[in-house]
């Protein structure tokens with residue numbers, strides 16, 4: 001019987017999103033719970049044997065008890081086994097570990113917190129587990145060292161490693177203090193599959209049947225430096241130890257940054273049309289508008305953008321790259337007859353192809369004027 005695994009990590013429940021206004025921050029925090037609930041439901045629909053959280057279920061070791069109990073309760077609807085690995089954000093703190101003690105008390109019998117680096121078994125799945133839980137926030141030593149020399153029980157058909165940390169060549173870990181791991185030692189440990197966490201991007205990009213190391217990516221993006229969708233893996237480990245990997249798209253919210261280059265109000269309206277799609281209600285959007293417009297159209301850009309604000313969960317517009325298109329009339333109004341500025345700008349405006357040069361010259365002259373006024 002093949003082993004079916006729903007694999008996620010890095011949900012960071014309890015992340016506060018404090019850079020956002022409180023109403024938005026509240027929705028984003030709630031979205032993480034909604035994403036967990038929908039992943040558990042999907043894992044159930046797909047009849048997964050295992051639901052695996054590869055670390056950082058929680059954002060810190062100090063999240064509220066209420067939040068921990070709520071999270072633990074969500075797993076009760078899953079009929080398979082749940083494996084939770086403590087990551088470097090929700091690491092095991094030791095004897096007085098409130099976080100995982102509370103979690104275990106409120107999670108059902110089918111939920112295992114893999115908080116000890118030792119082999120354990122799930123007999124009904126013929127499965128041996130080799131976990132590498134984090135015991136602190138930072139470390140230059142991965143916790144996987146013991147696994148290579150651990151005896152591999154002949155009684156289990158499947159051997160799974162679970163670890164949390166950076167991976168050589170995949171993620172920037174400049175200080176090397178995020179439990180840095182390398183491909184070769186993991187592969188030579190003799191396991192069938194490594195279920196990882198920590199890196200918020202999915203890996204491998206195009207999985208082959210004999211890839212052994214999987215990062216699911218974060219299931220719920222957390223900001224504008226994480227502008228991809230949420231992801232997870234649904235992995236089928238065959239009796240022949242081949243792996244079939246299905247990409248799962250997850251996540252309640254998205255952070256998207258788009259640039260709209262326009263030269264008329266019509267182009268702006270055309271470009272904004274697609275945002276009427278209801279899916280943008282779950283999007284926090286950075287919209288960058290650039291280009292040049294005649295003055296009377298330029299003044300309409302603000303109202304046009306204000307009109308689409310409700311299409312998004314939140315909209316930030318950046319229009320500093322948008323300029324008024326200069327005409328000989330505009331130039332005459334602004335600069336005195338016979339001045340150097342007027343002569344230069346007129347010269348440039350006569351040539352259609354020098355429009356960009358004209359805009360640059362105009363901006364430069366204006367900035368010099370402003371600079372002069374200040375001094």
Ligand SMILES: [Mn+2]
Nearest residue numbers: 056087088198
């Ligand atoms: Mn992490």
